Amino acid sequence: xxxxxxxxxxxxxxxxxxxxxxxxxxxxxxxxxxxxxxxxxxxxxxxxxxxxxxxxxxxxxxxxxxxxxxxxxxxxxxxxxxxxxxxxxxxxxxxxxxxxxxxxxxxxxxxxxxxxxxxxxxxxxxxxxxxxxxxxxxxxxxxxxxxxxxxxxxxxxxxxxxxxxxxxxxxxxxxxxxxxxxxxxxxxxxxxxxxxxxxxxxxxxxxxxxxxxxxxxxxxxxxxxxxxxxxxxxxxxxxxxxxxxxxxxxxxxxxxxxxxxxxxxxxxxxxxxxxxxxxxxxxxxxxxxxxxxxxxxxxxxxxxxxxxxxxxxxxxxxxxxxxxxxxxxxxxxxxxxxxxxxxxxxxx
Amino acid sequence: xxxxxxxxxxxxxxxxxxxxxxxxxxxxxxxxxxxxxxxxxxxxxxxxxxxxxxxxxxxxxxxxxxxxxxxxxxxxxxxx
Numbered sequence: 001x002x003x004x005x006x007x008x009x010x011x012x013x014x015x016x017x018x019x020x021x022x023x024x025x026x027x028x029x030x031x032x033x034x035x036x037x038x039x040x041x042x043x044x045x046x047x048x049x050x051x052x053x054x055x056x057x058x059x060x061x062x063x064x065x066x067x068x069x070x071x072x073x074x075x076x077x078x079x080x081x082x083x084x085x086x087x088x089x090x091x092x093x094x095x096x097x098x099x100x101x102x103x104x105x106x107x108x109x110x111x112x113x114x115x116x117x118x119x120x121x122x123x124x125x126x127x128x129x130x131x132x133x134x135x136x137x138x139x140x141x142x143x144x145x146x147x148x149x150x151x152x153x154x155x156x157x158x159x160x161x162x163x164x165x166x167x168x169x170x171x172x173x174x175x176x177x178x179x180x181x182x183x184x185x186x187x188x189x190x191x192x193x194x195x196x197x198x199x200x201x202x203x204x205x206x207x208x209x210x211x212x213x214x215x216x217x218x219x220x221x222x223x224x225x226x227x228x229x230x231x232x233x234x235x236x237x238x239x240x241x242x243x244x245x246x247x248x249x250x251x252x253x254x255x256x257x258x259x260x261x262x263x264x265x266x267x268x269x270x271x272x273x274x275x276x277x278x279x280x281x282x283x284x285x286x287x288x289x290x291x292x293x294x295x296x297x298x299x300x301x302x303x304x305x306x307x308x309x310x311x312x313x314x315x316x317x318x319x320x321x322x323x324x325x326x327x328x329x330x331x332x333x334x335x336x337x338x339x340x341x342x343x344x345x346x347x348x
Numbered sequence: 349x350x351x352x353x354x355x356x357x358x359x360x361x362x363x364x365x366x367x368x369x370x371x372x373x374x375x376x377x378x379x380x381x382x383x384x385x386x387x388x389x390x391x392x393x394x395x396x397x398x399x400x401x402x403x404x405x406x407x408x409x410x411x412x413x414x415x416x417x418x419x420x421x422x423x424x425x426x427x428x
Contacts, residue, residue: 180387
């Protein structure tokens with residue numbers, strides 16, 4: 001059965017090409033001649049020379065589809081990109097308190113202030129650590145679980161659903177669950193350590209500055225490693241069996257087979273999962289807010305919590321906007337290259 | 349421990365690597381379900397039951413209640 005999706009790119013490409021060339025250019029015949037249709041002949045005969053740009057505009061599919069993409073496009077430009085631009089302008093003011101902002105004197109003072117603010121340094125460092133540790137750990141656990149699931153096991157669908165279940169929870173619910181899990185007296189984490197005879201390792205996970213960030217990373221990994229598992233499992237299933245068999249015939253051990261042959265082919269899965277994880281890590285505000293409120297402390301403060309604290313707790317709108325712009329730049333720094341690579345590959 | 353025709357170690361005809369695989373999968377199932385179980389078990393406890401047990405323990409006999417669910421459903425219905 002021919003799928004419409006497979007036919008569509010070819011049709012669009014040829015149509016775009018014809019749009020670019022315009023209908024006024026005659027098609028070239030395979031024998032070297034030119035095909036001139038009757039409409040062109042009559043136009044030439046009457047001497048009516050319609051300007052080519054007008055003709056192109058009339059026949060352009062871009063203009064034809066304008067009523068469909070125009071209104072939502074305008075809304076996105078106004079409410080998304082317009083809001084980002086306005087936020088940037090606010091970060092250049094000195095707006096504080098309940099009054100209206102003054103746009104008379106714009107400066108980069110807030111950004112200079114950020115650079116000399118120790119709490120920003122701590123929040124920036126923690127955000128980076130959270131991004132990297134959470135992403136790497138989630139990908140690693142997701143890959144491991146996907147490989148385990150890819151061994152033709154029984155009850156695969158049930159097990160897969162259980163692994164993916166935490167992904168369906170909100171950060172708020174996850175935070176409440178893990179606040180119980182990490183409870184130093186009655187929490188399951190310390191209970192398990194005690195029952196294994198590792199009572200010396202029990203900690204006040206959420207109040208000890210040494211372990212706060214690690215505890216957050218672990219809880220977030222619990223929530224999102226199931227998502228990585230699904231992405232990796234799809235990638236694993238797309239690899240032809242012949243490659244497994246060829247590696248086996250060559251005498252590769254299971255570890256070597258995965259490390260040298262299979263995992264390198266999962267680069268696209270890793271990229272797409274990593275981008276989603278980084279975006280979620282940048283939005284981990286709810287999780288930290290439920291656990292610690294507006295003051296998680298220097299050891300667990302991240303930029304999104306700092307932004308909220310500065311803007312809505314201290315009512316320093318301009319400074320909060322500057323923090324938000326840094327956060328936006330970080331998100332763009334991750335998503336921008338990814339989108340560019342996708343565009344270059346023609347997958348966008 | 350013996351080795352089957354496949355070359356995999358086995359005990360009494362049971363493939364050890366498959367047993368290890370299922371053990372690992374089961375451990376991961378417990379890891380993913382434990383926080384959910386804590387939340388669900390707590391939702392069926394009375395305040396006393398919550399204070400006297402660990403979050404992941406099932407509600408003790410006589411401390412099982414659906415009060416929290418009733419309160420929540422009434423609260424959610426308000427304004428509809």
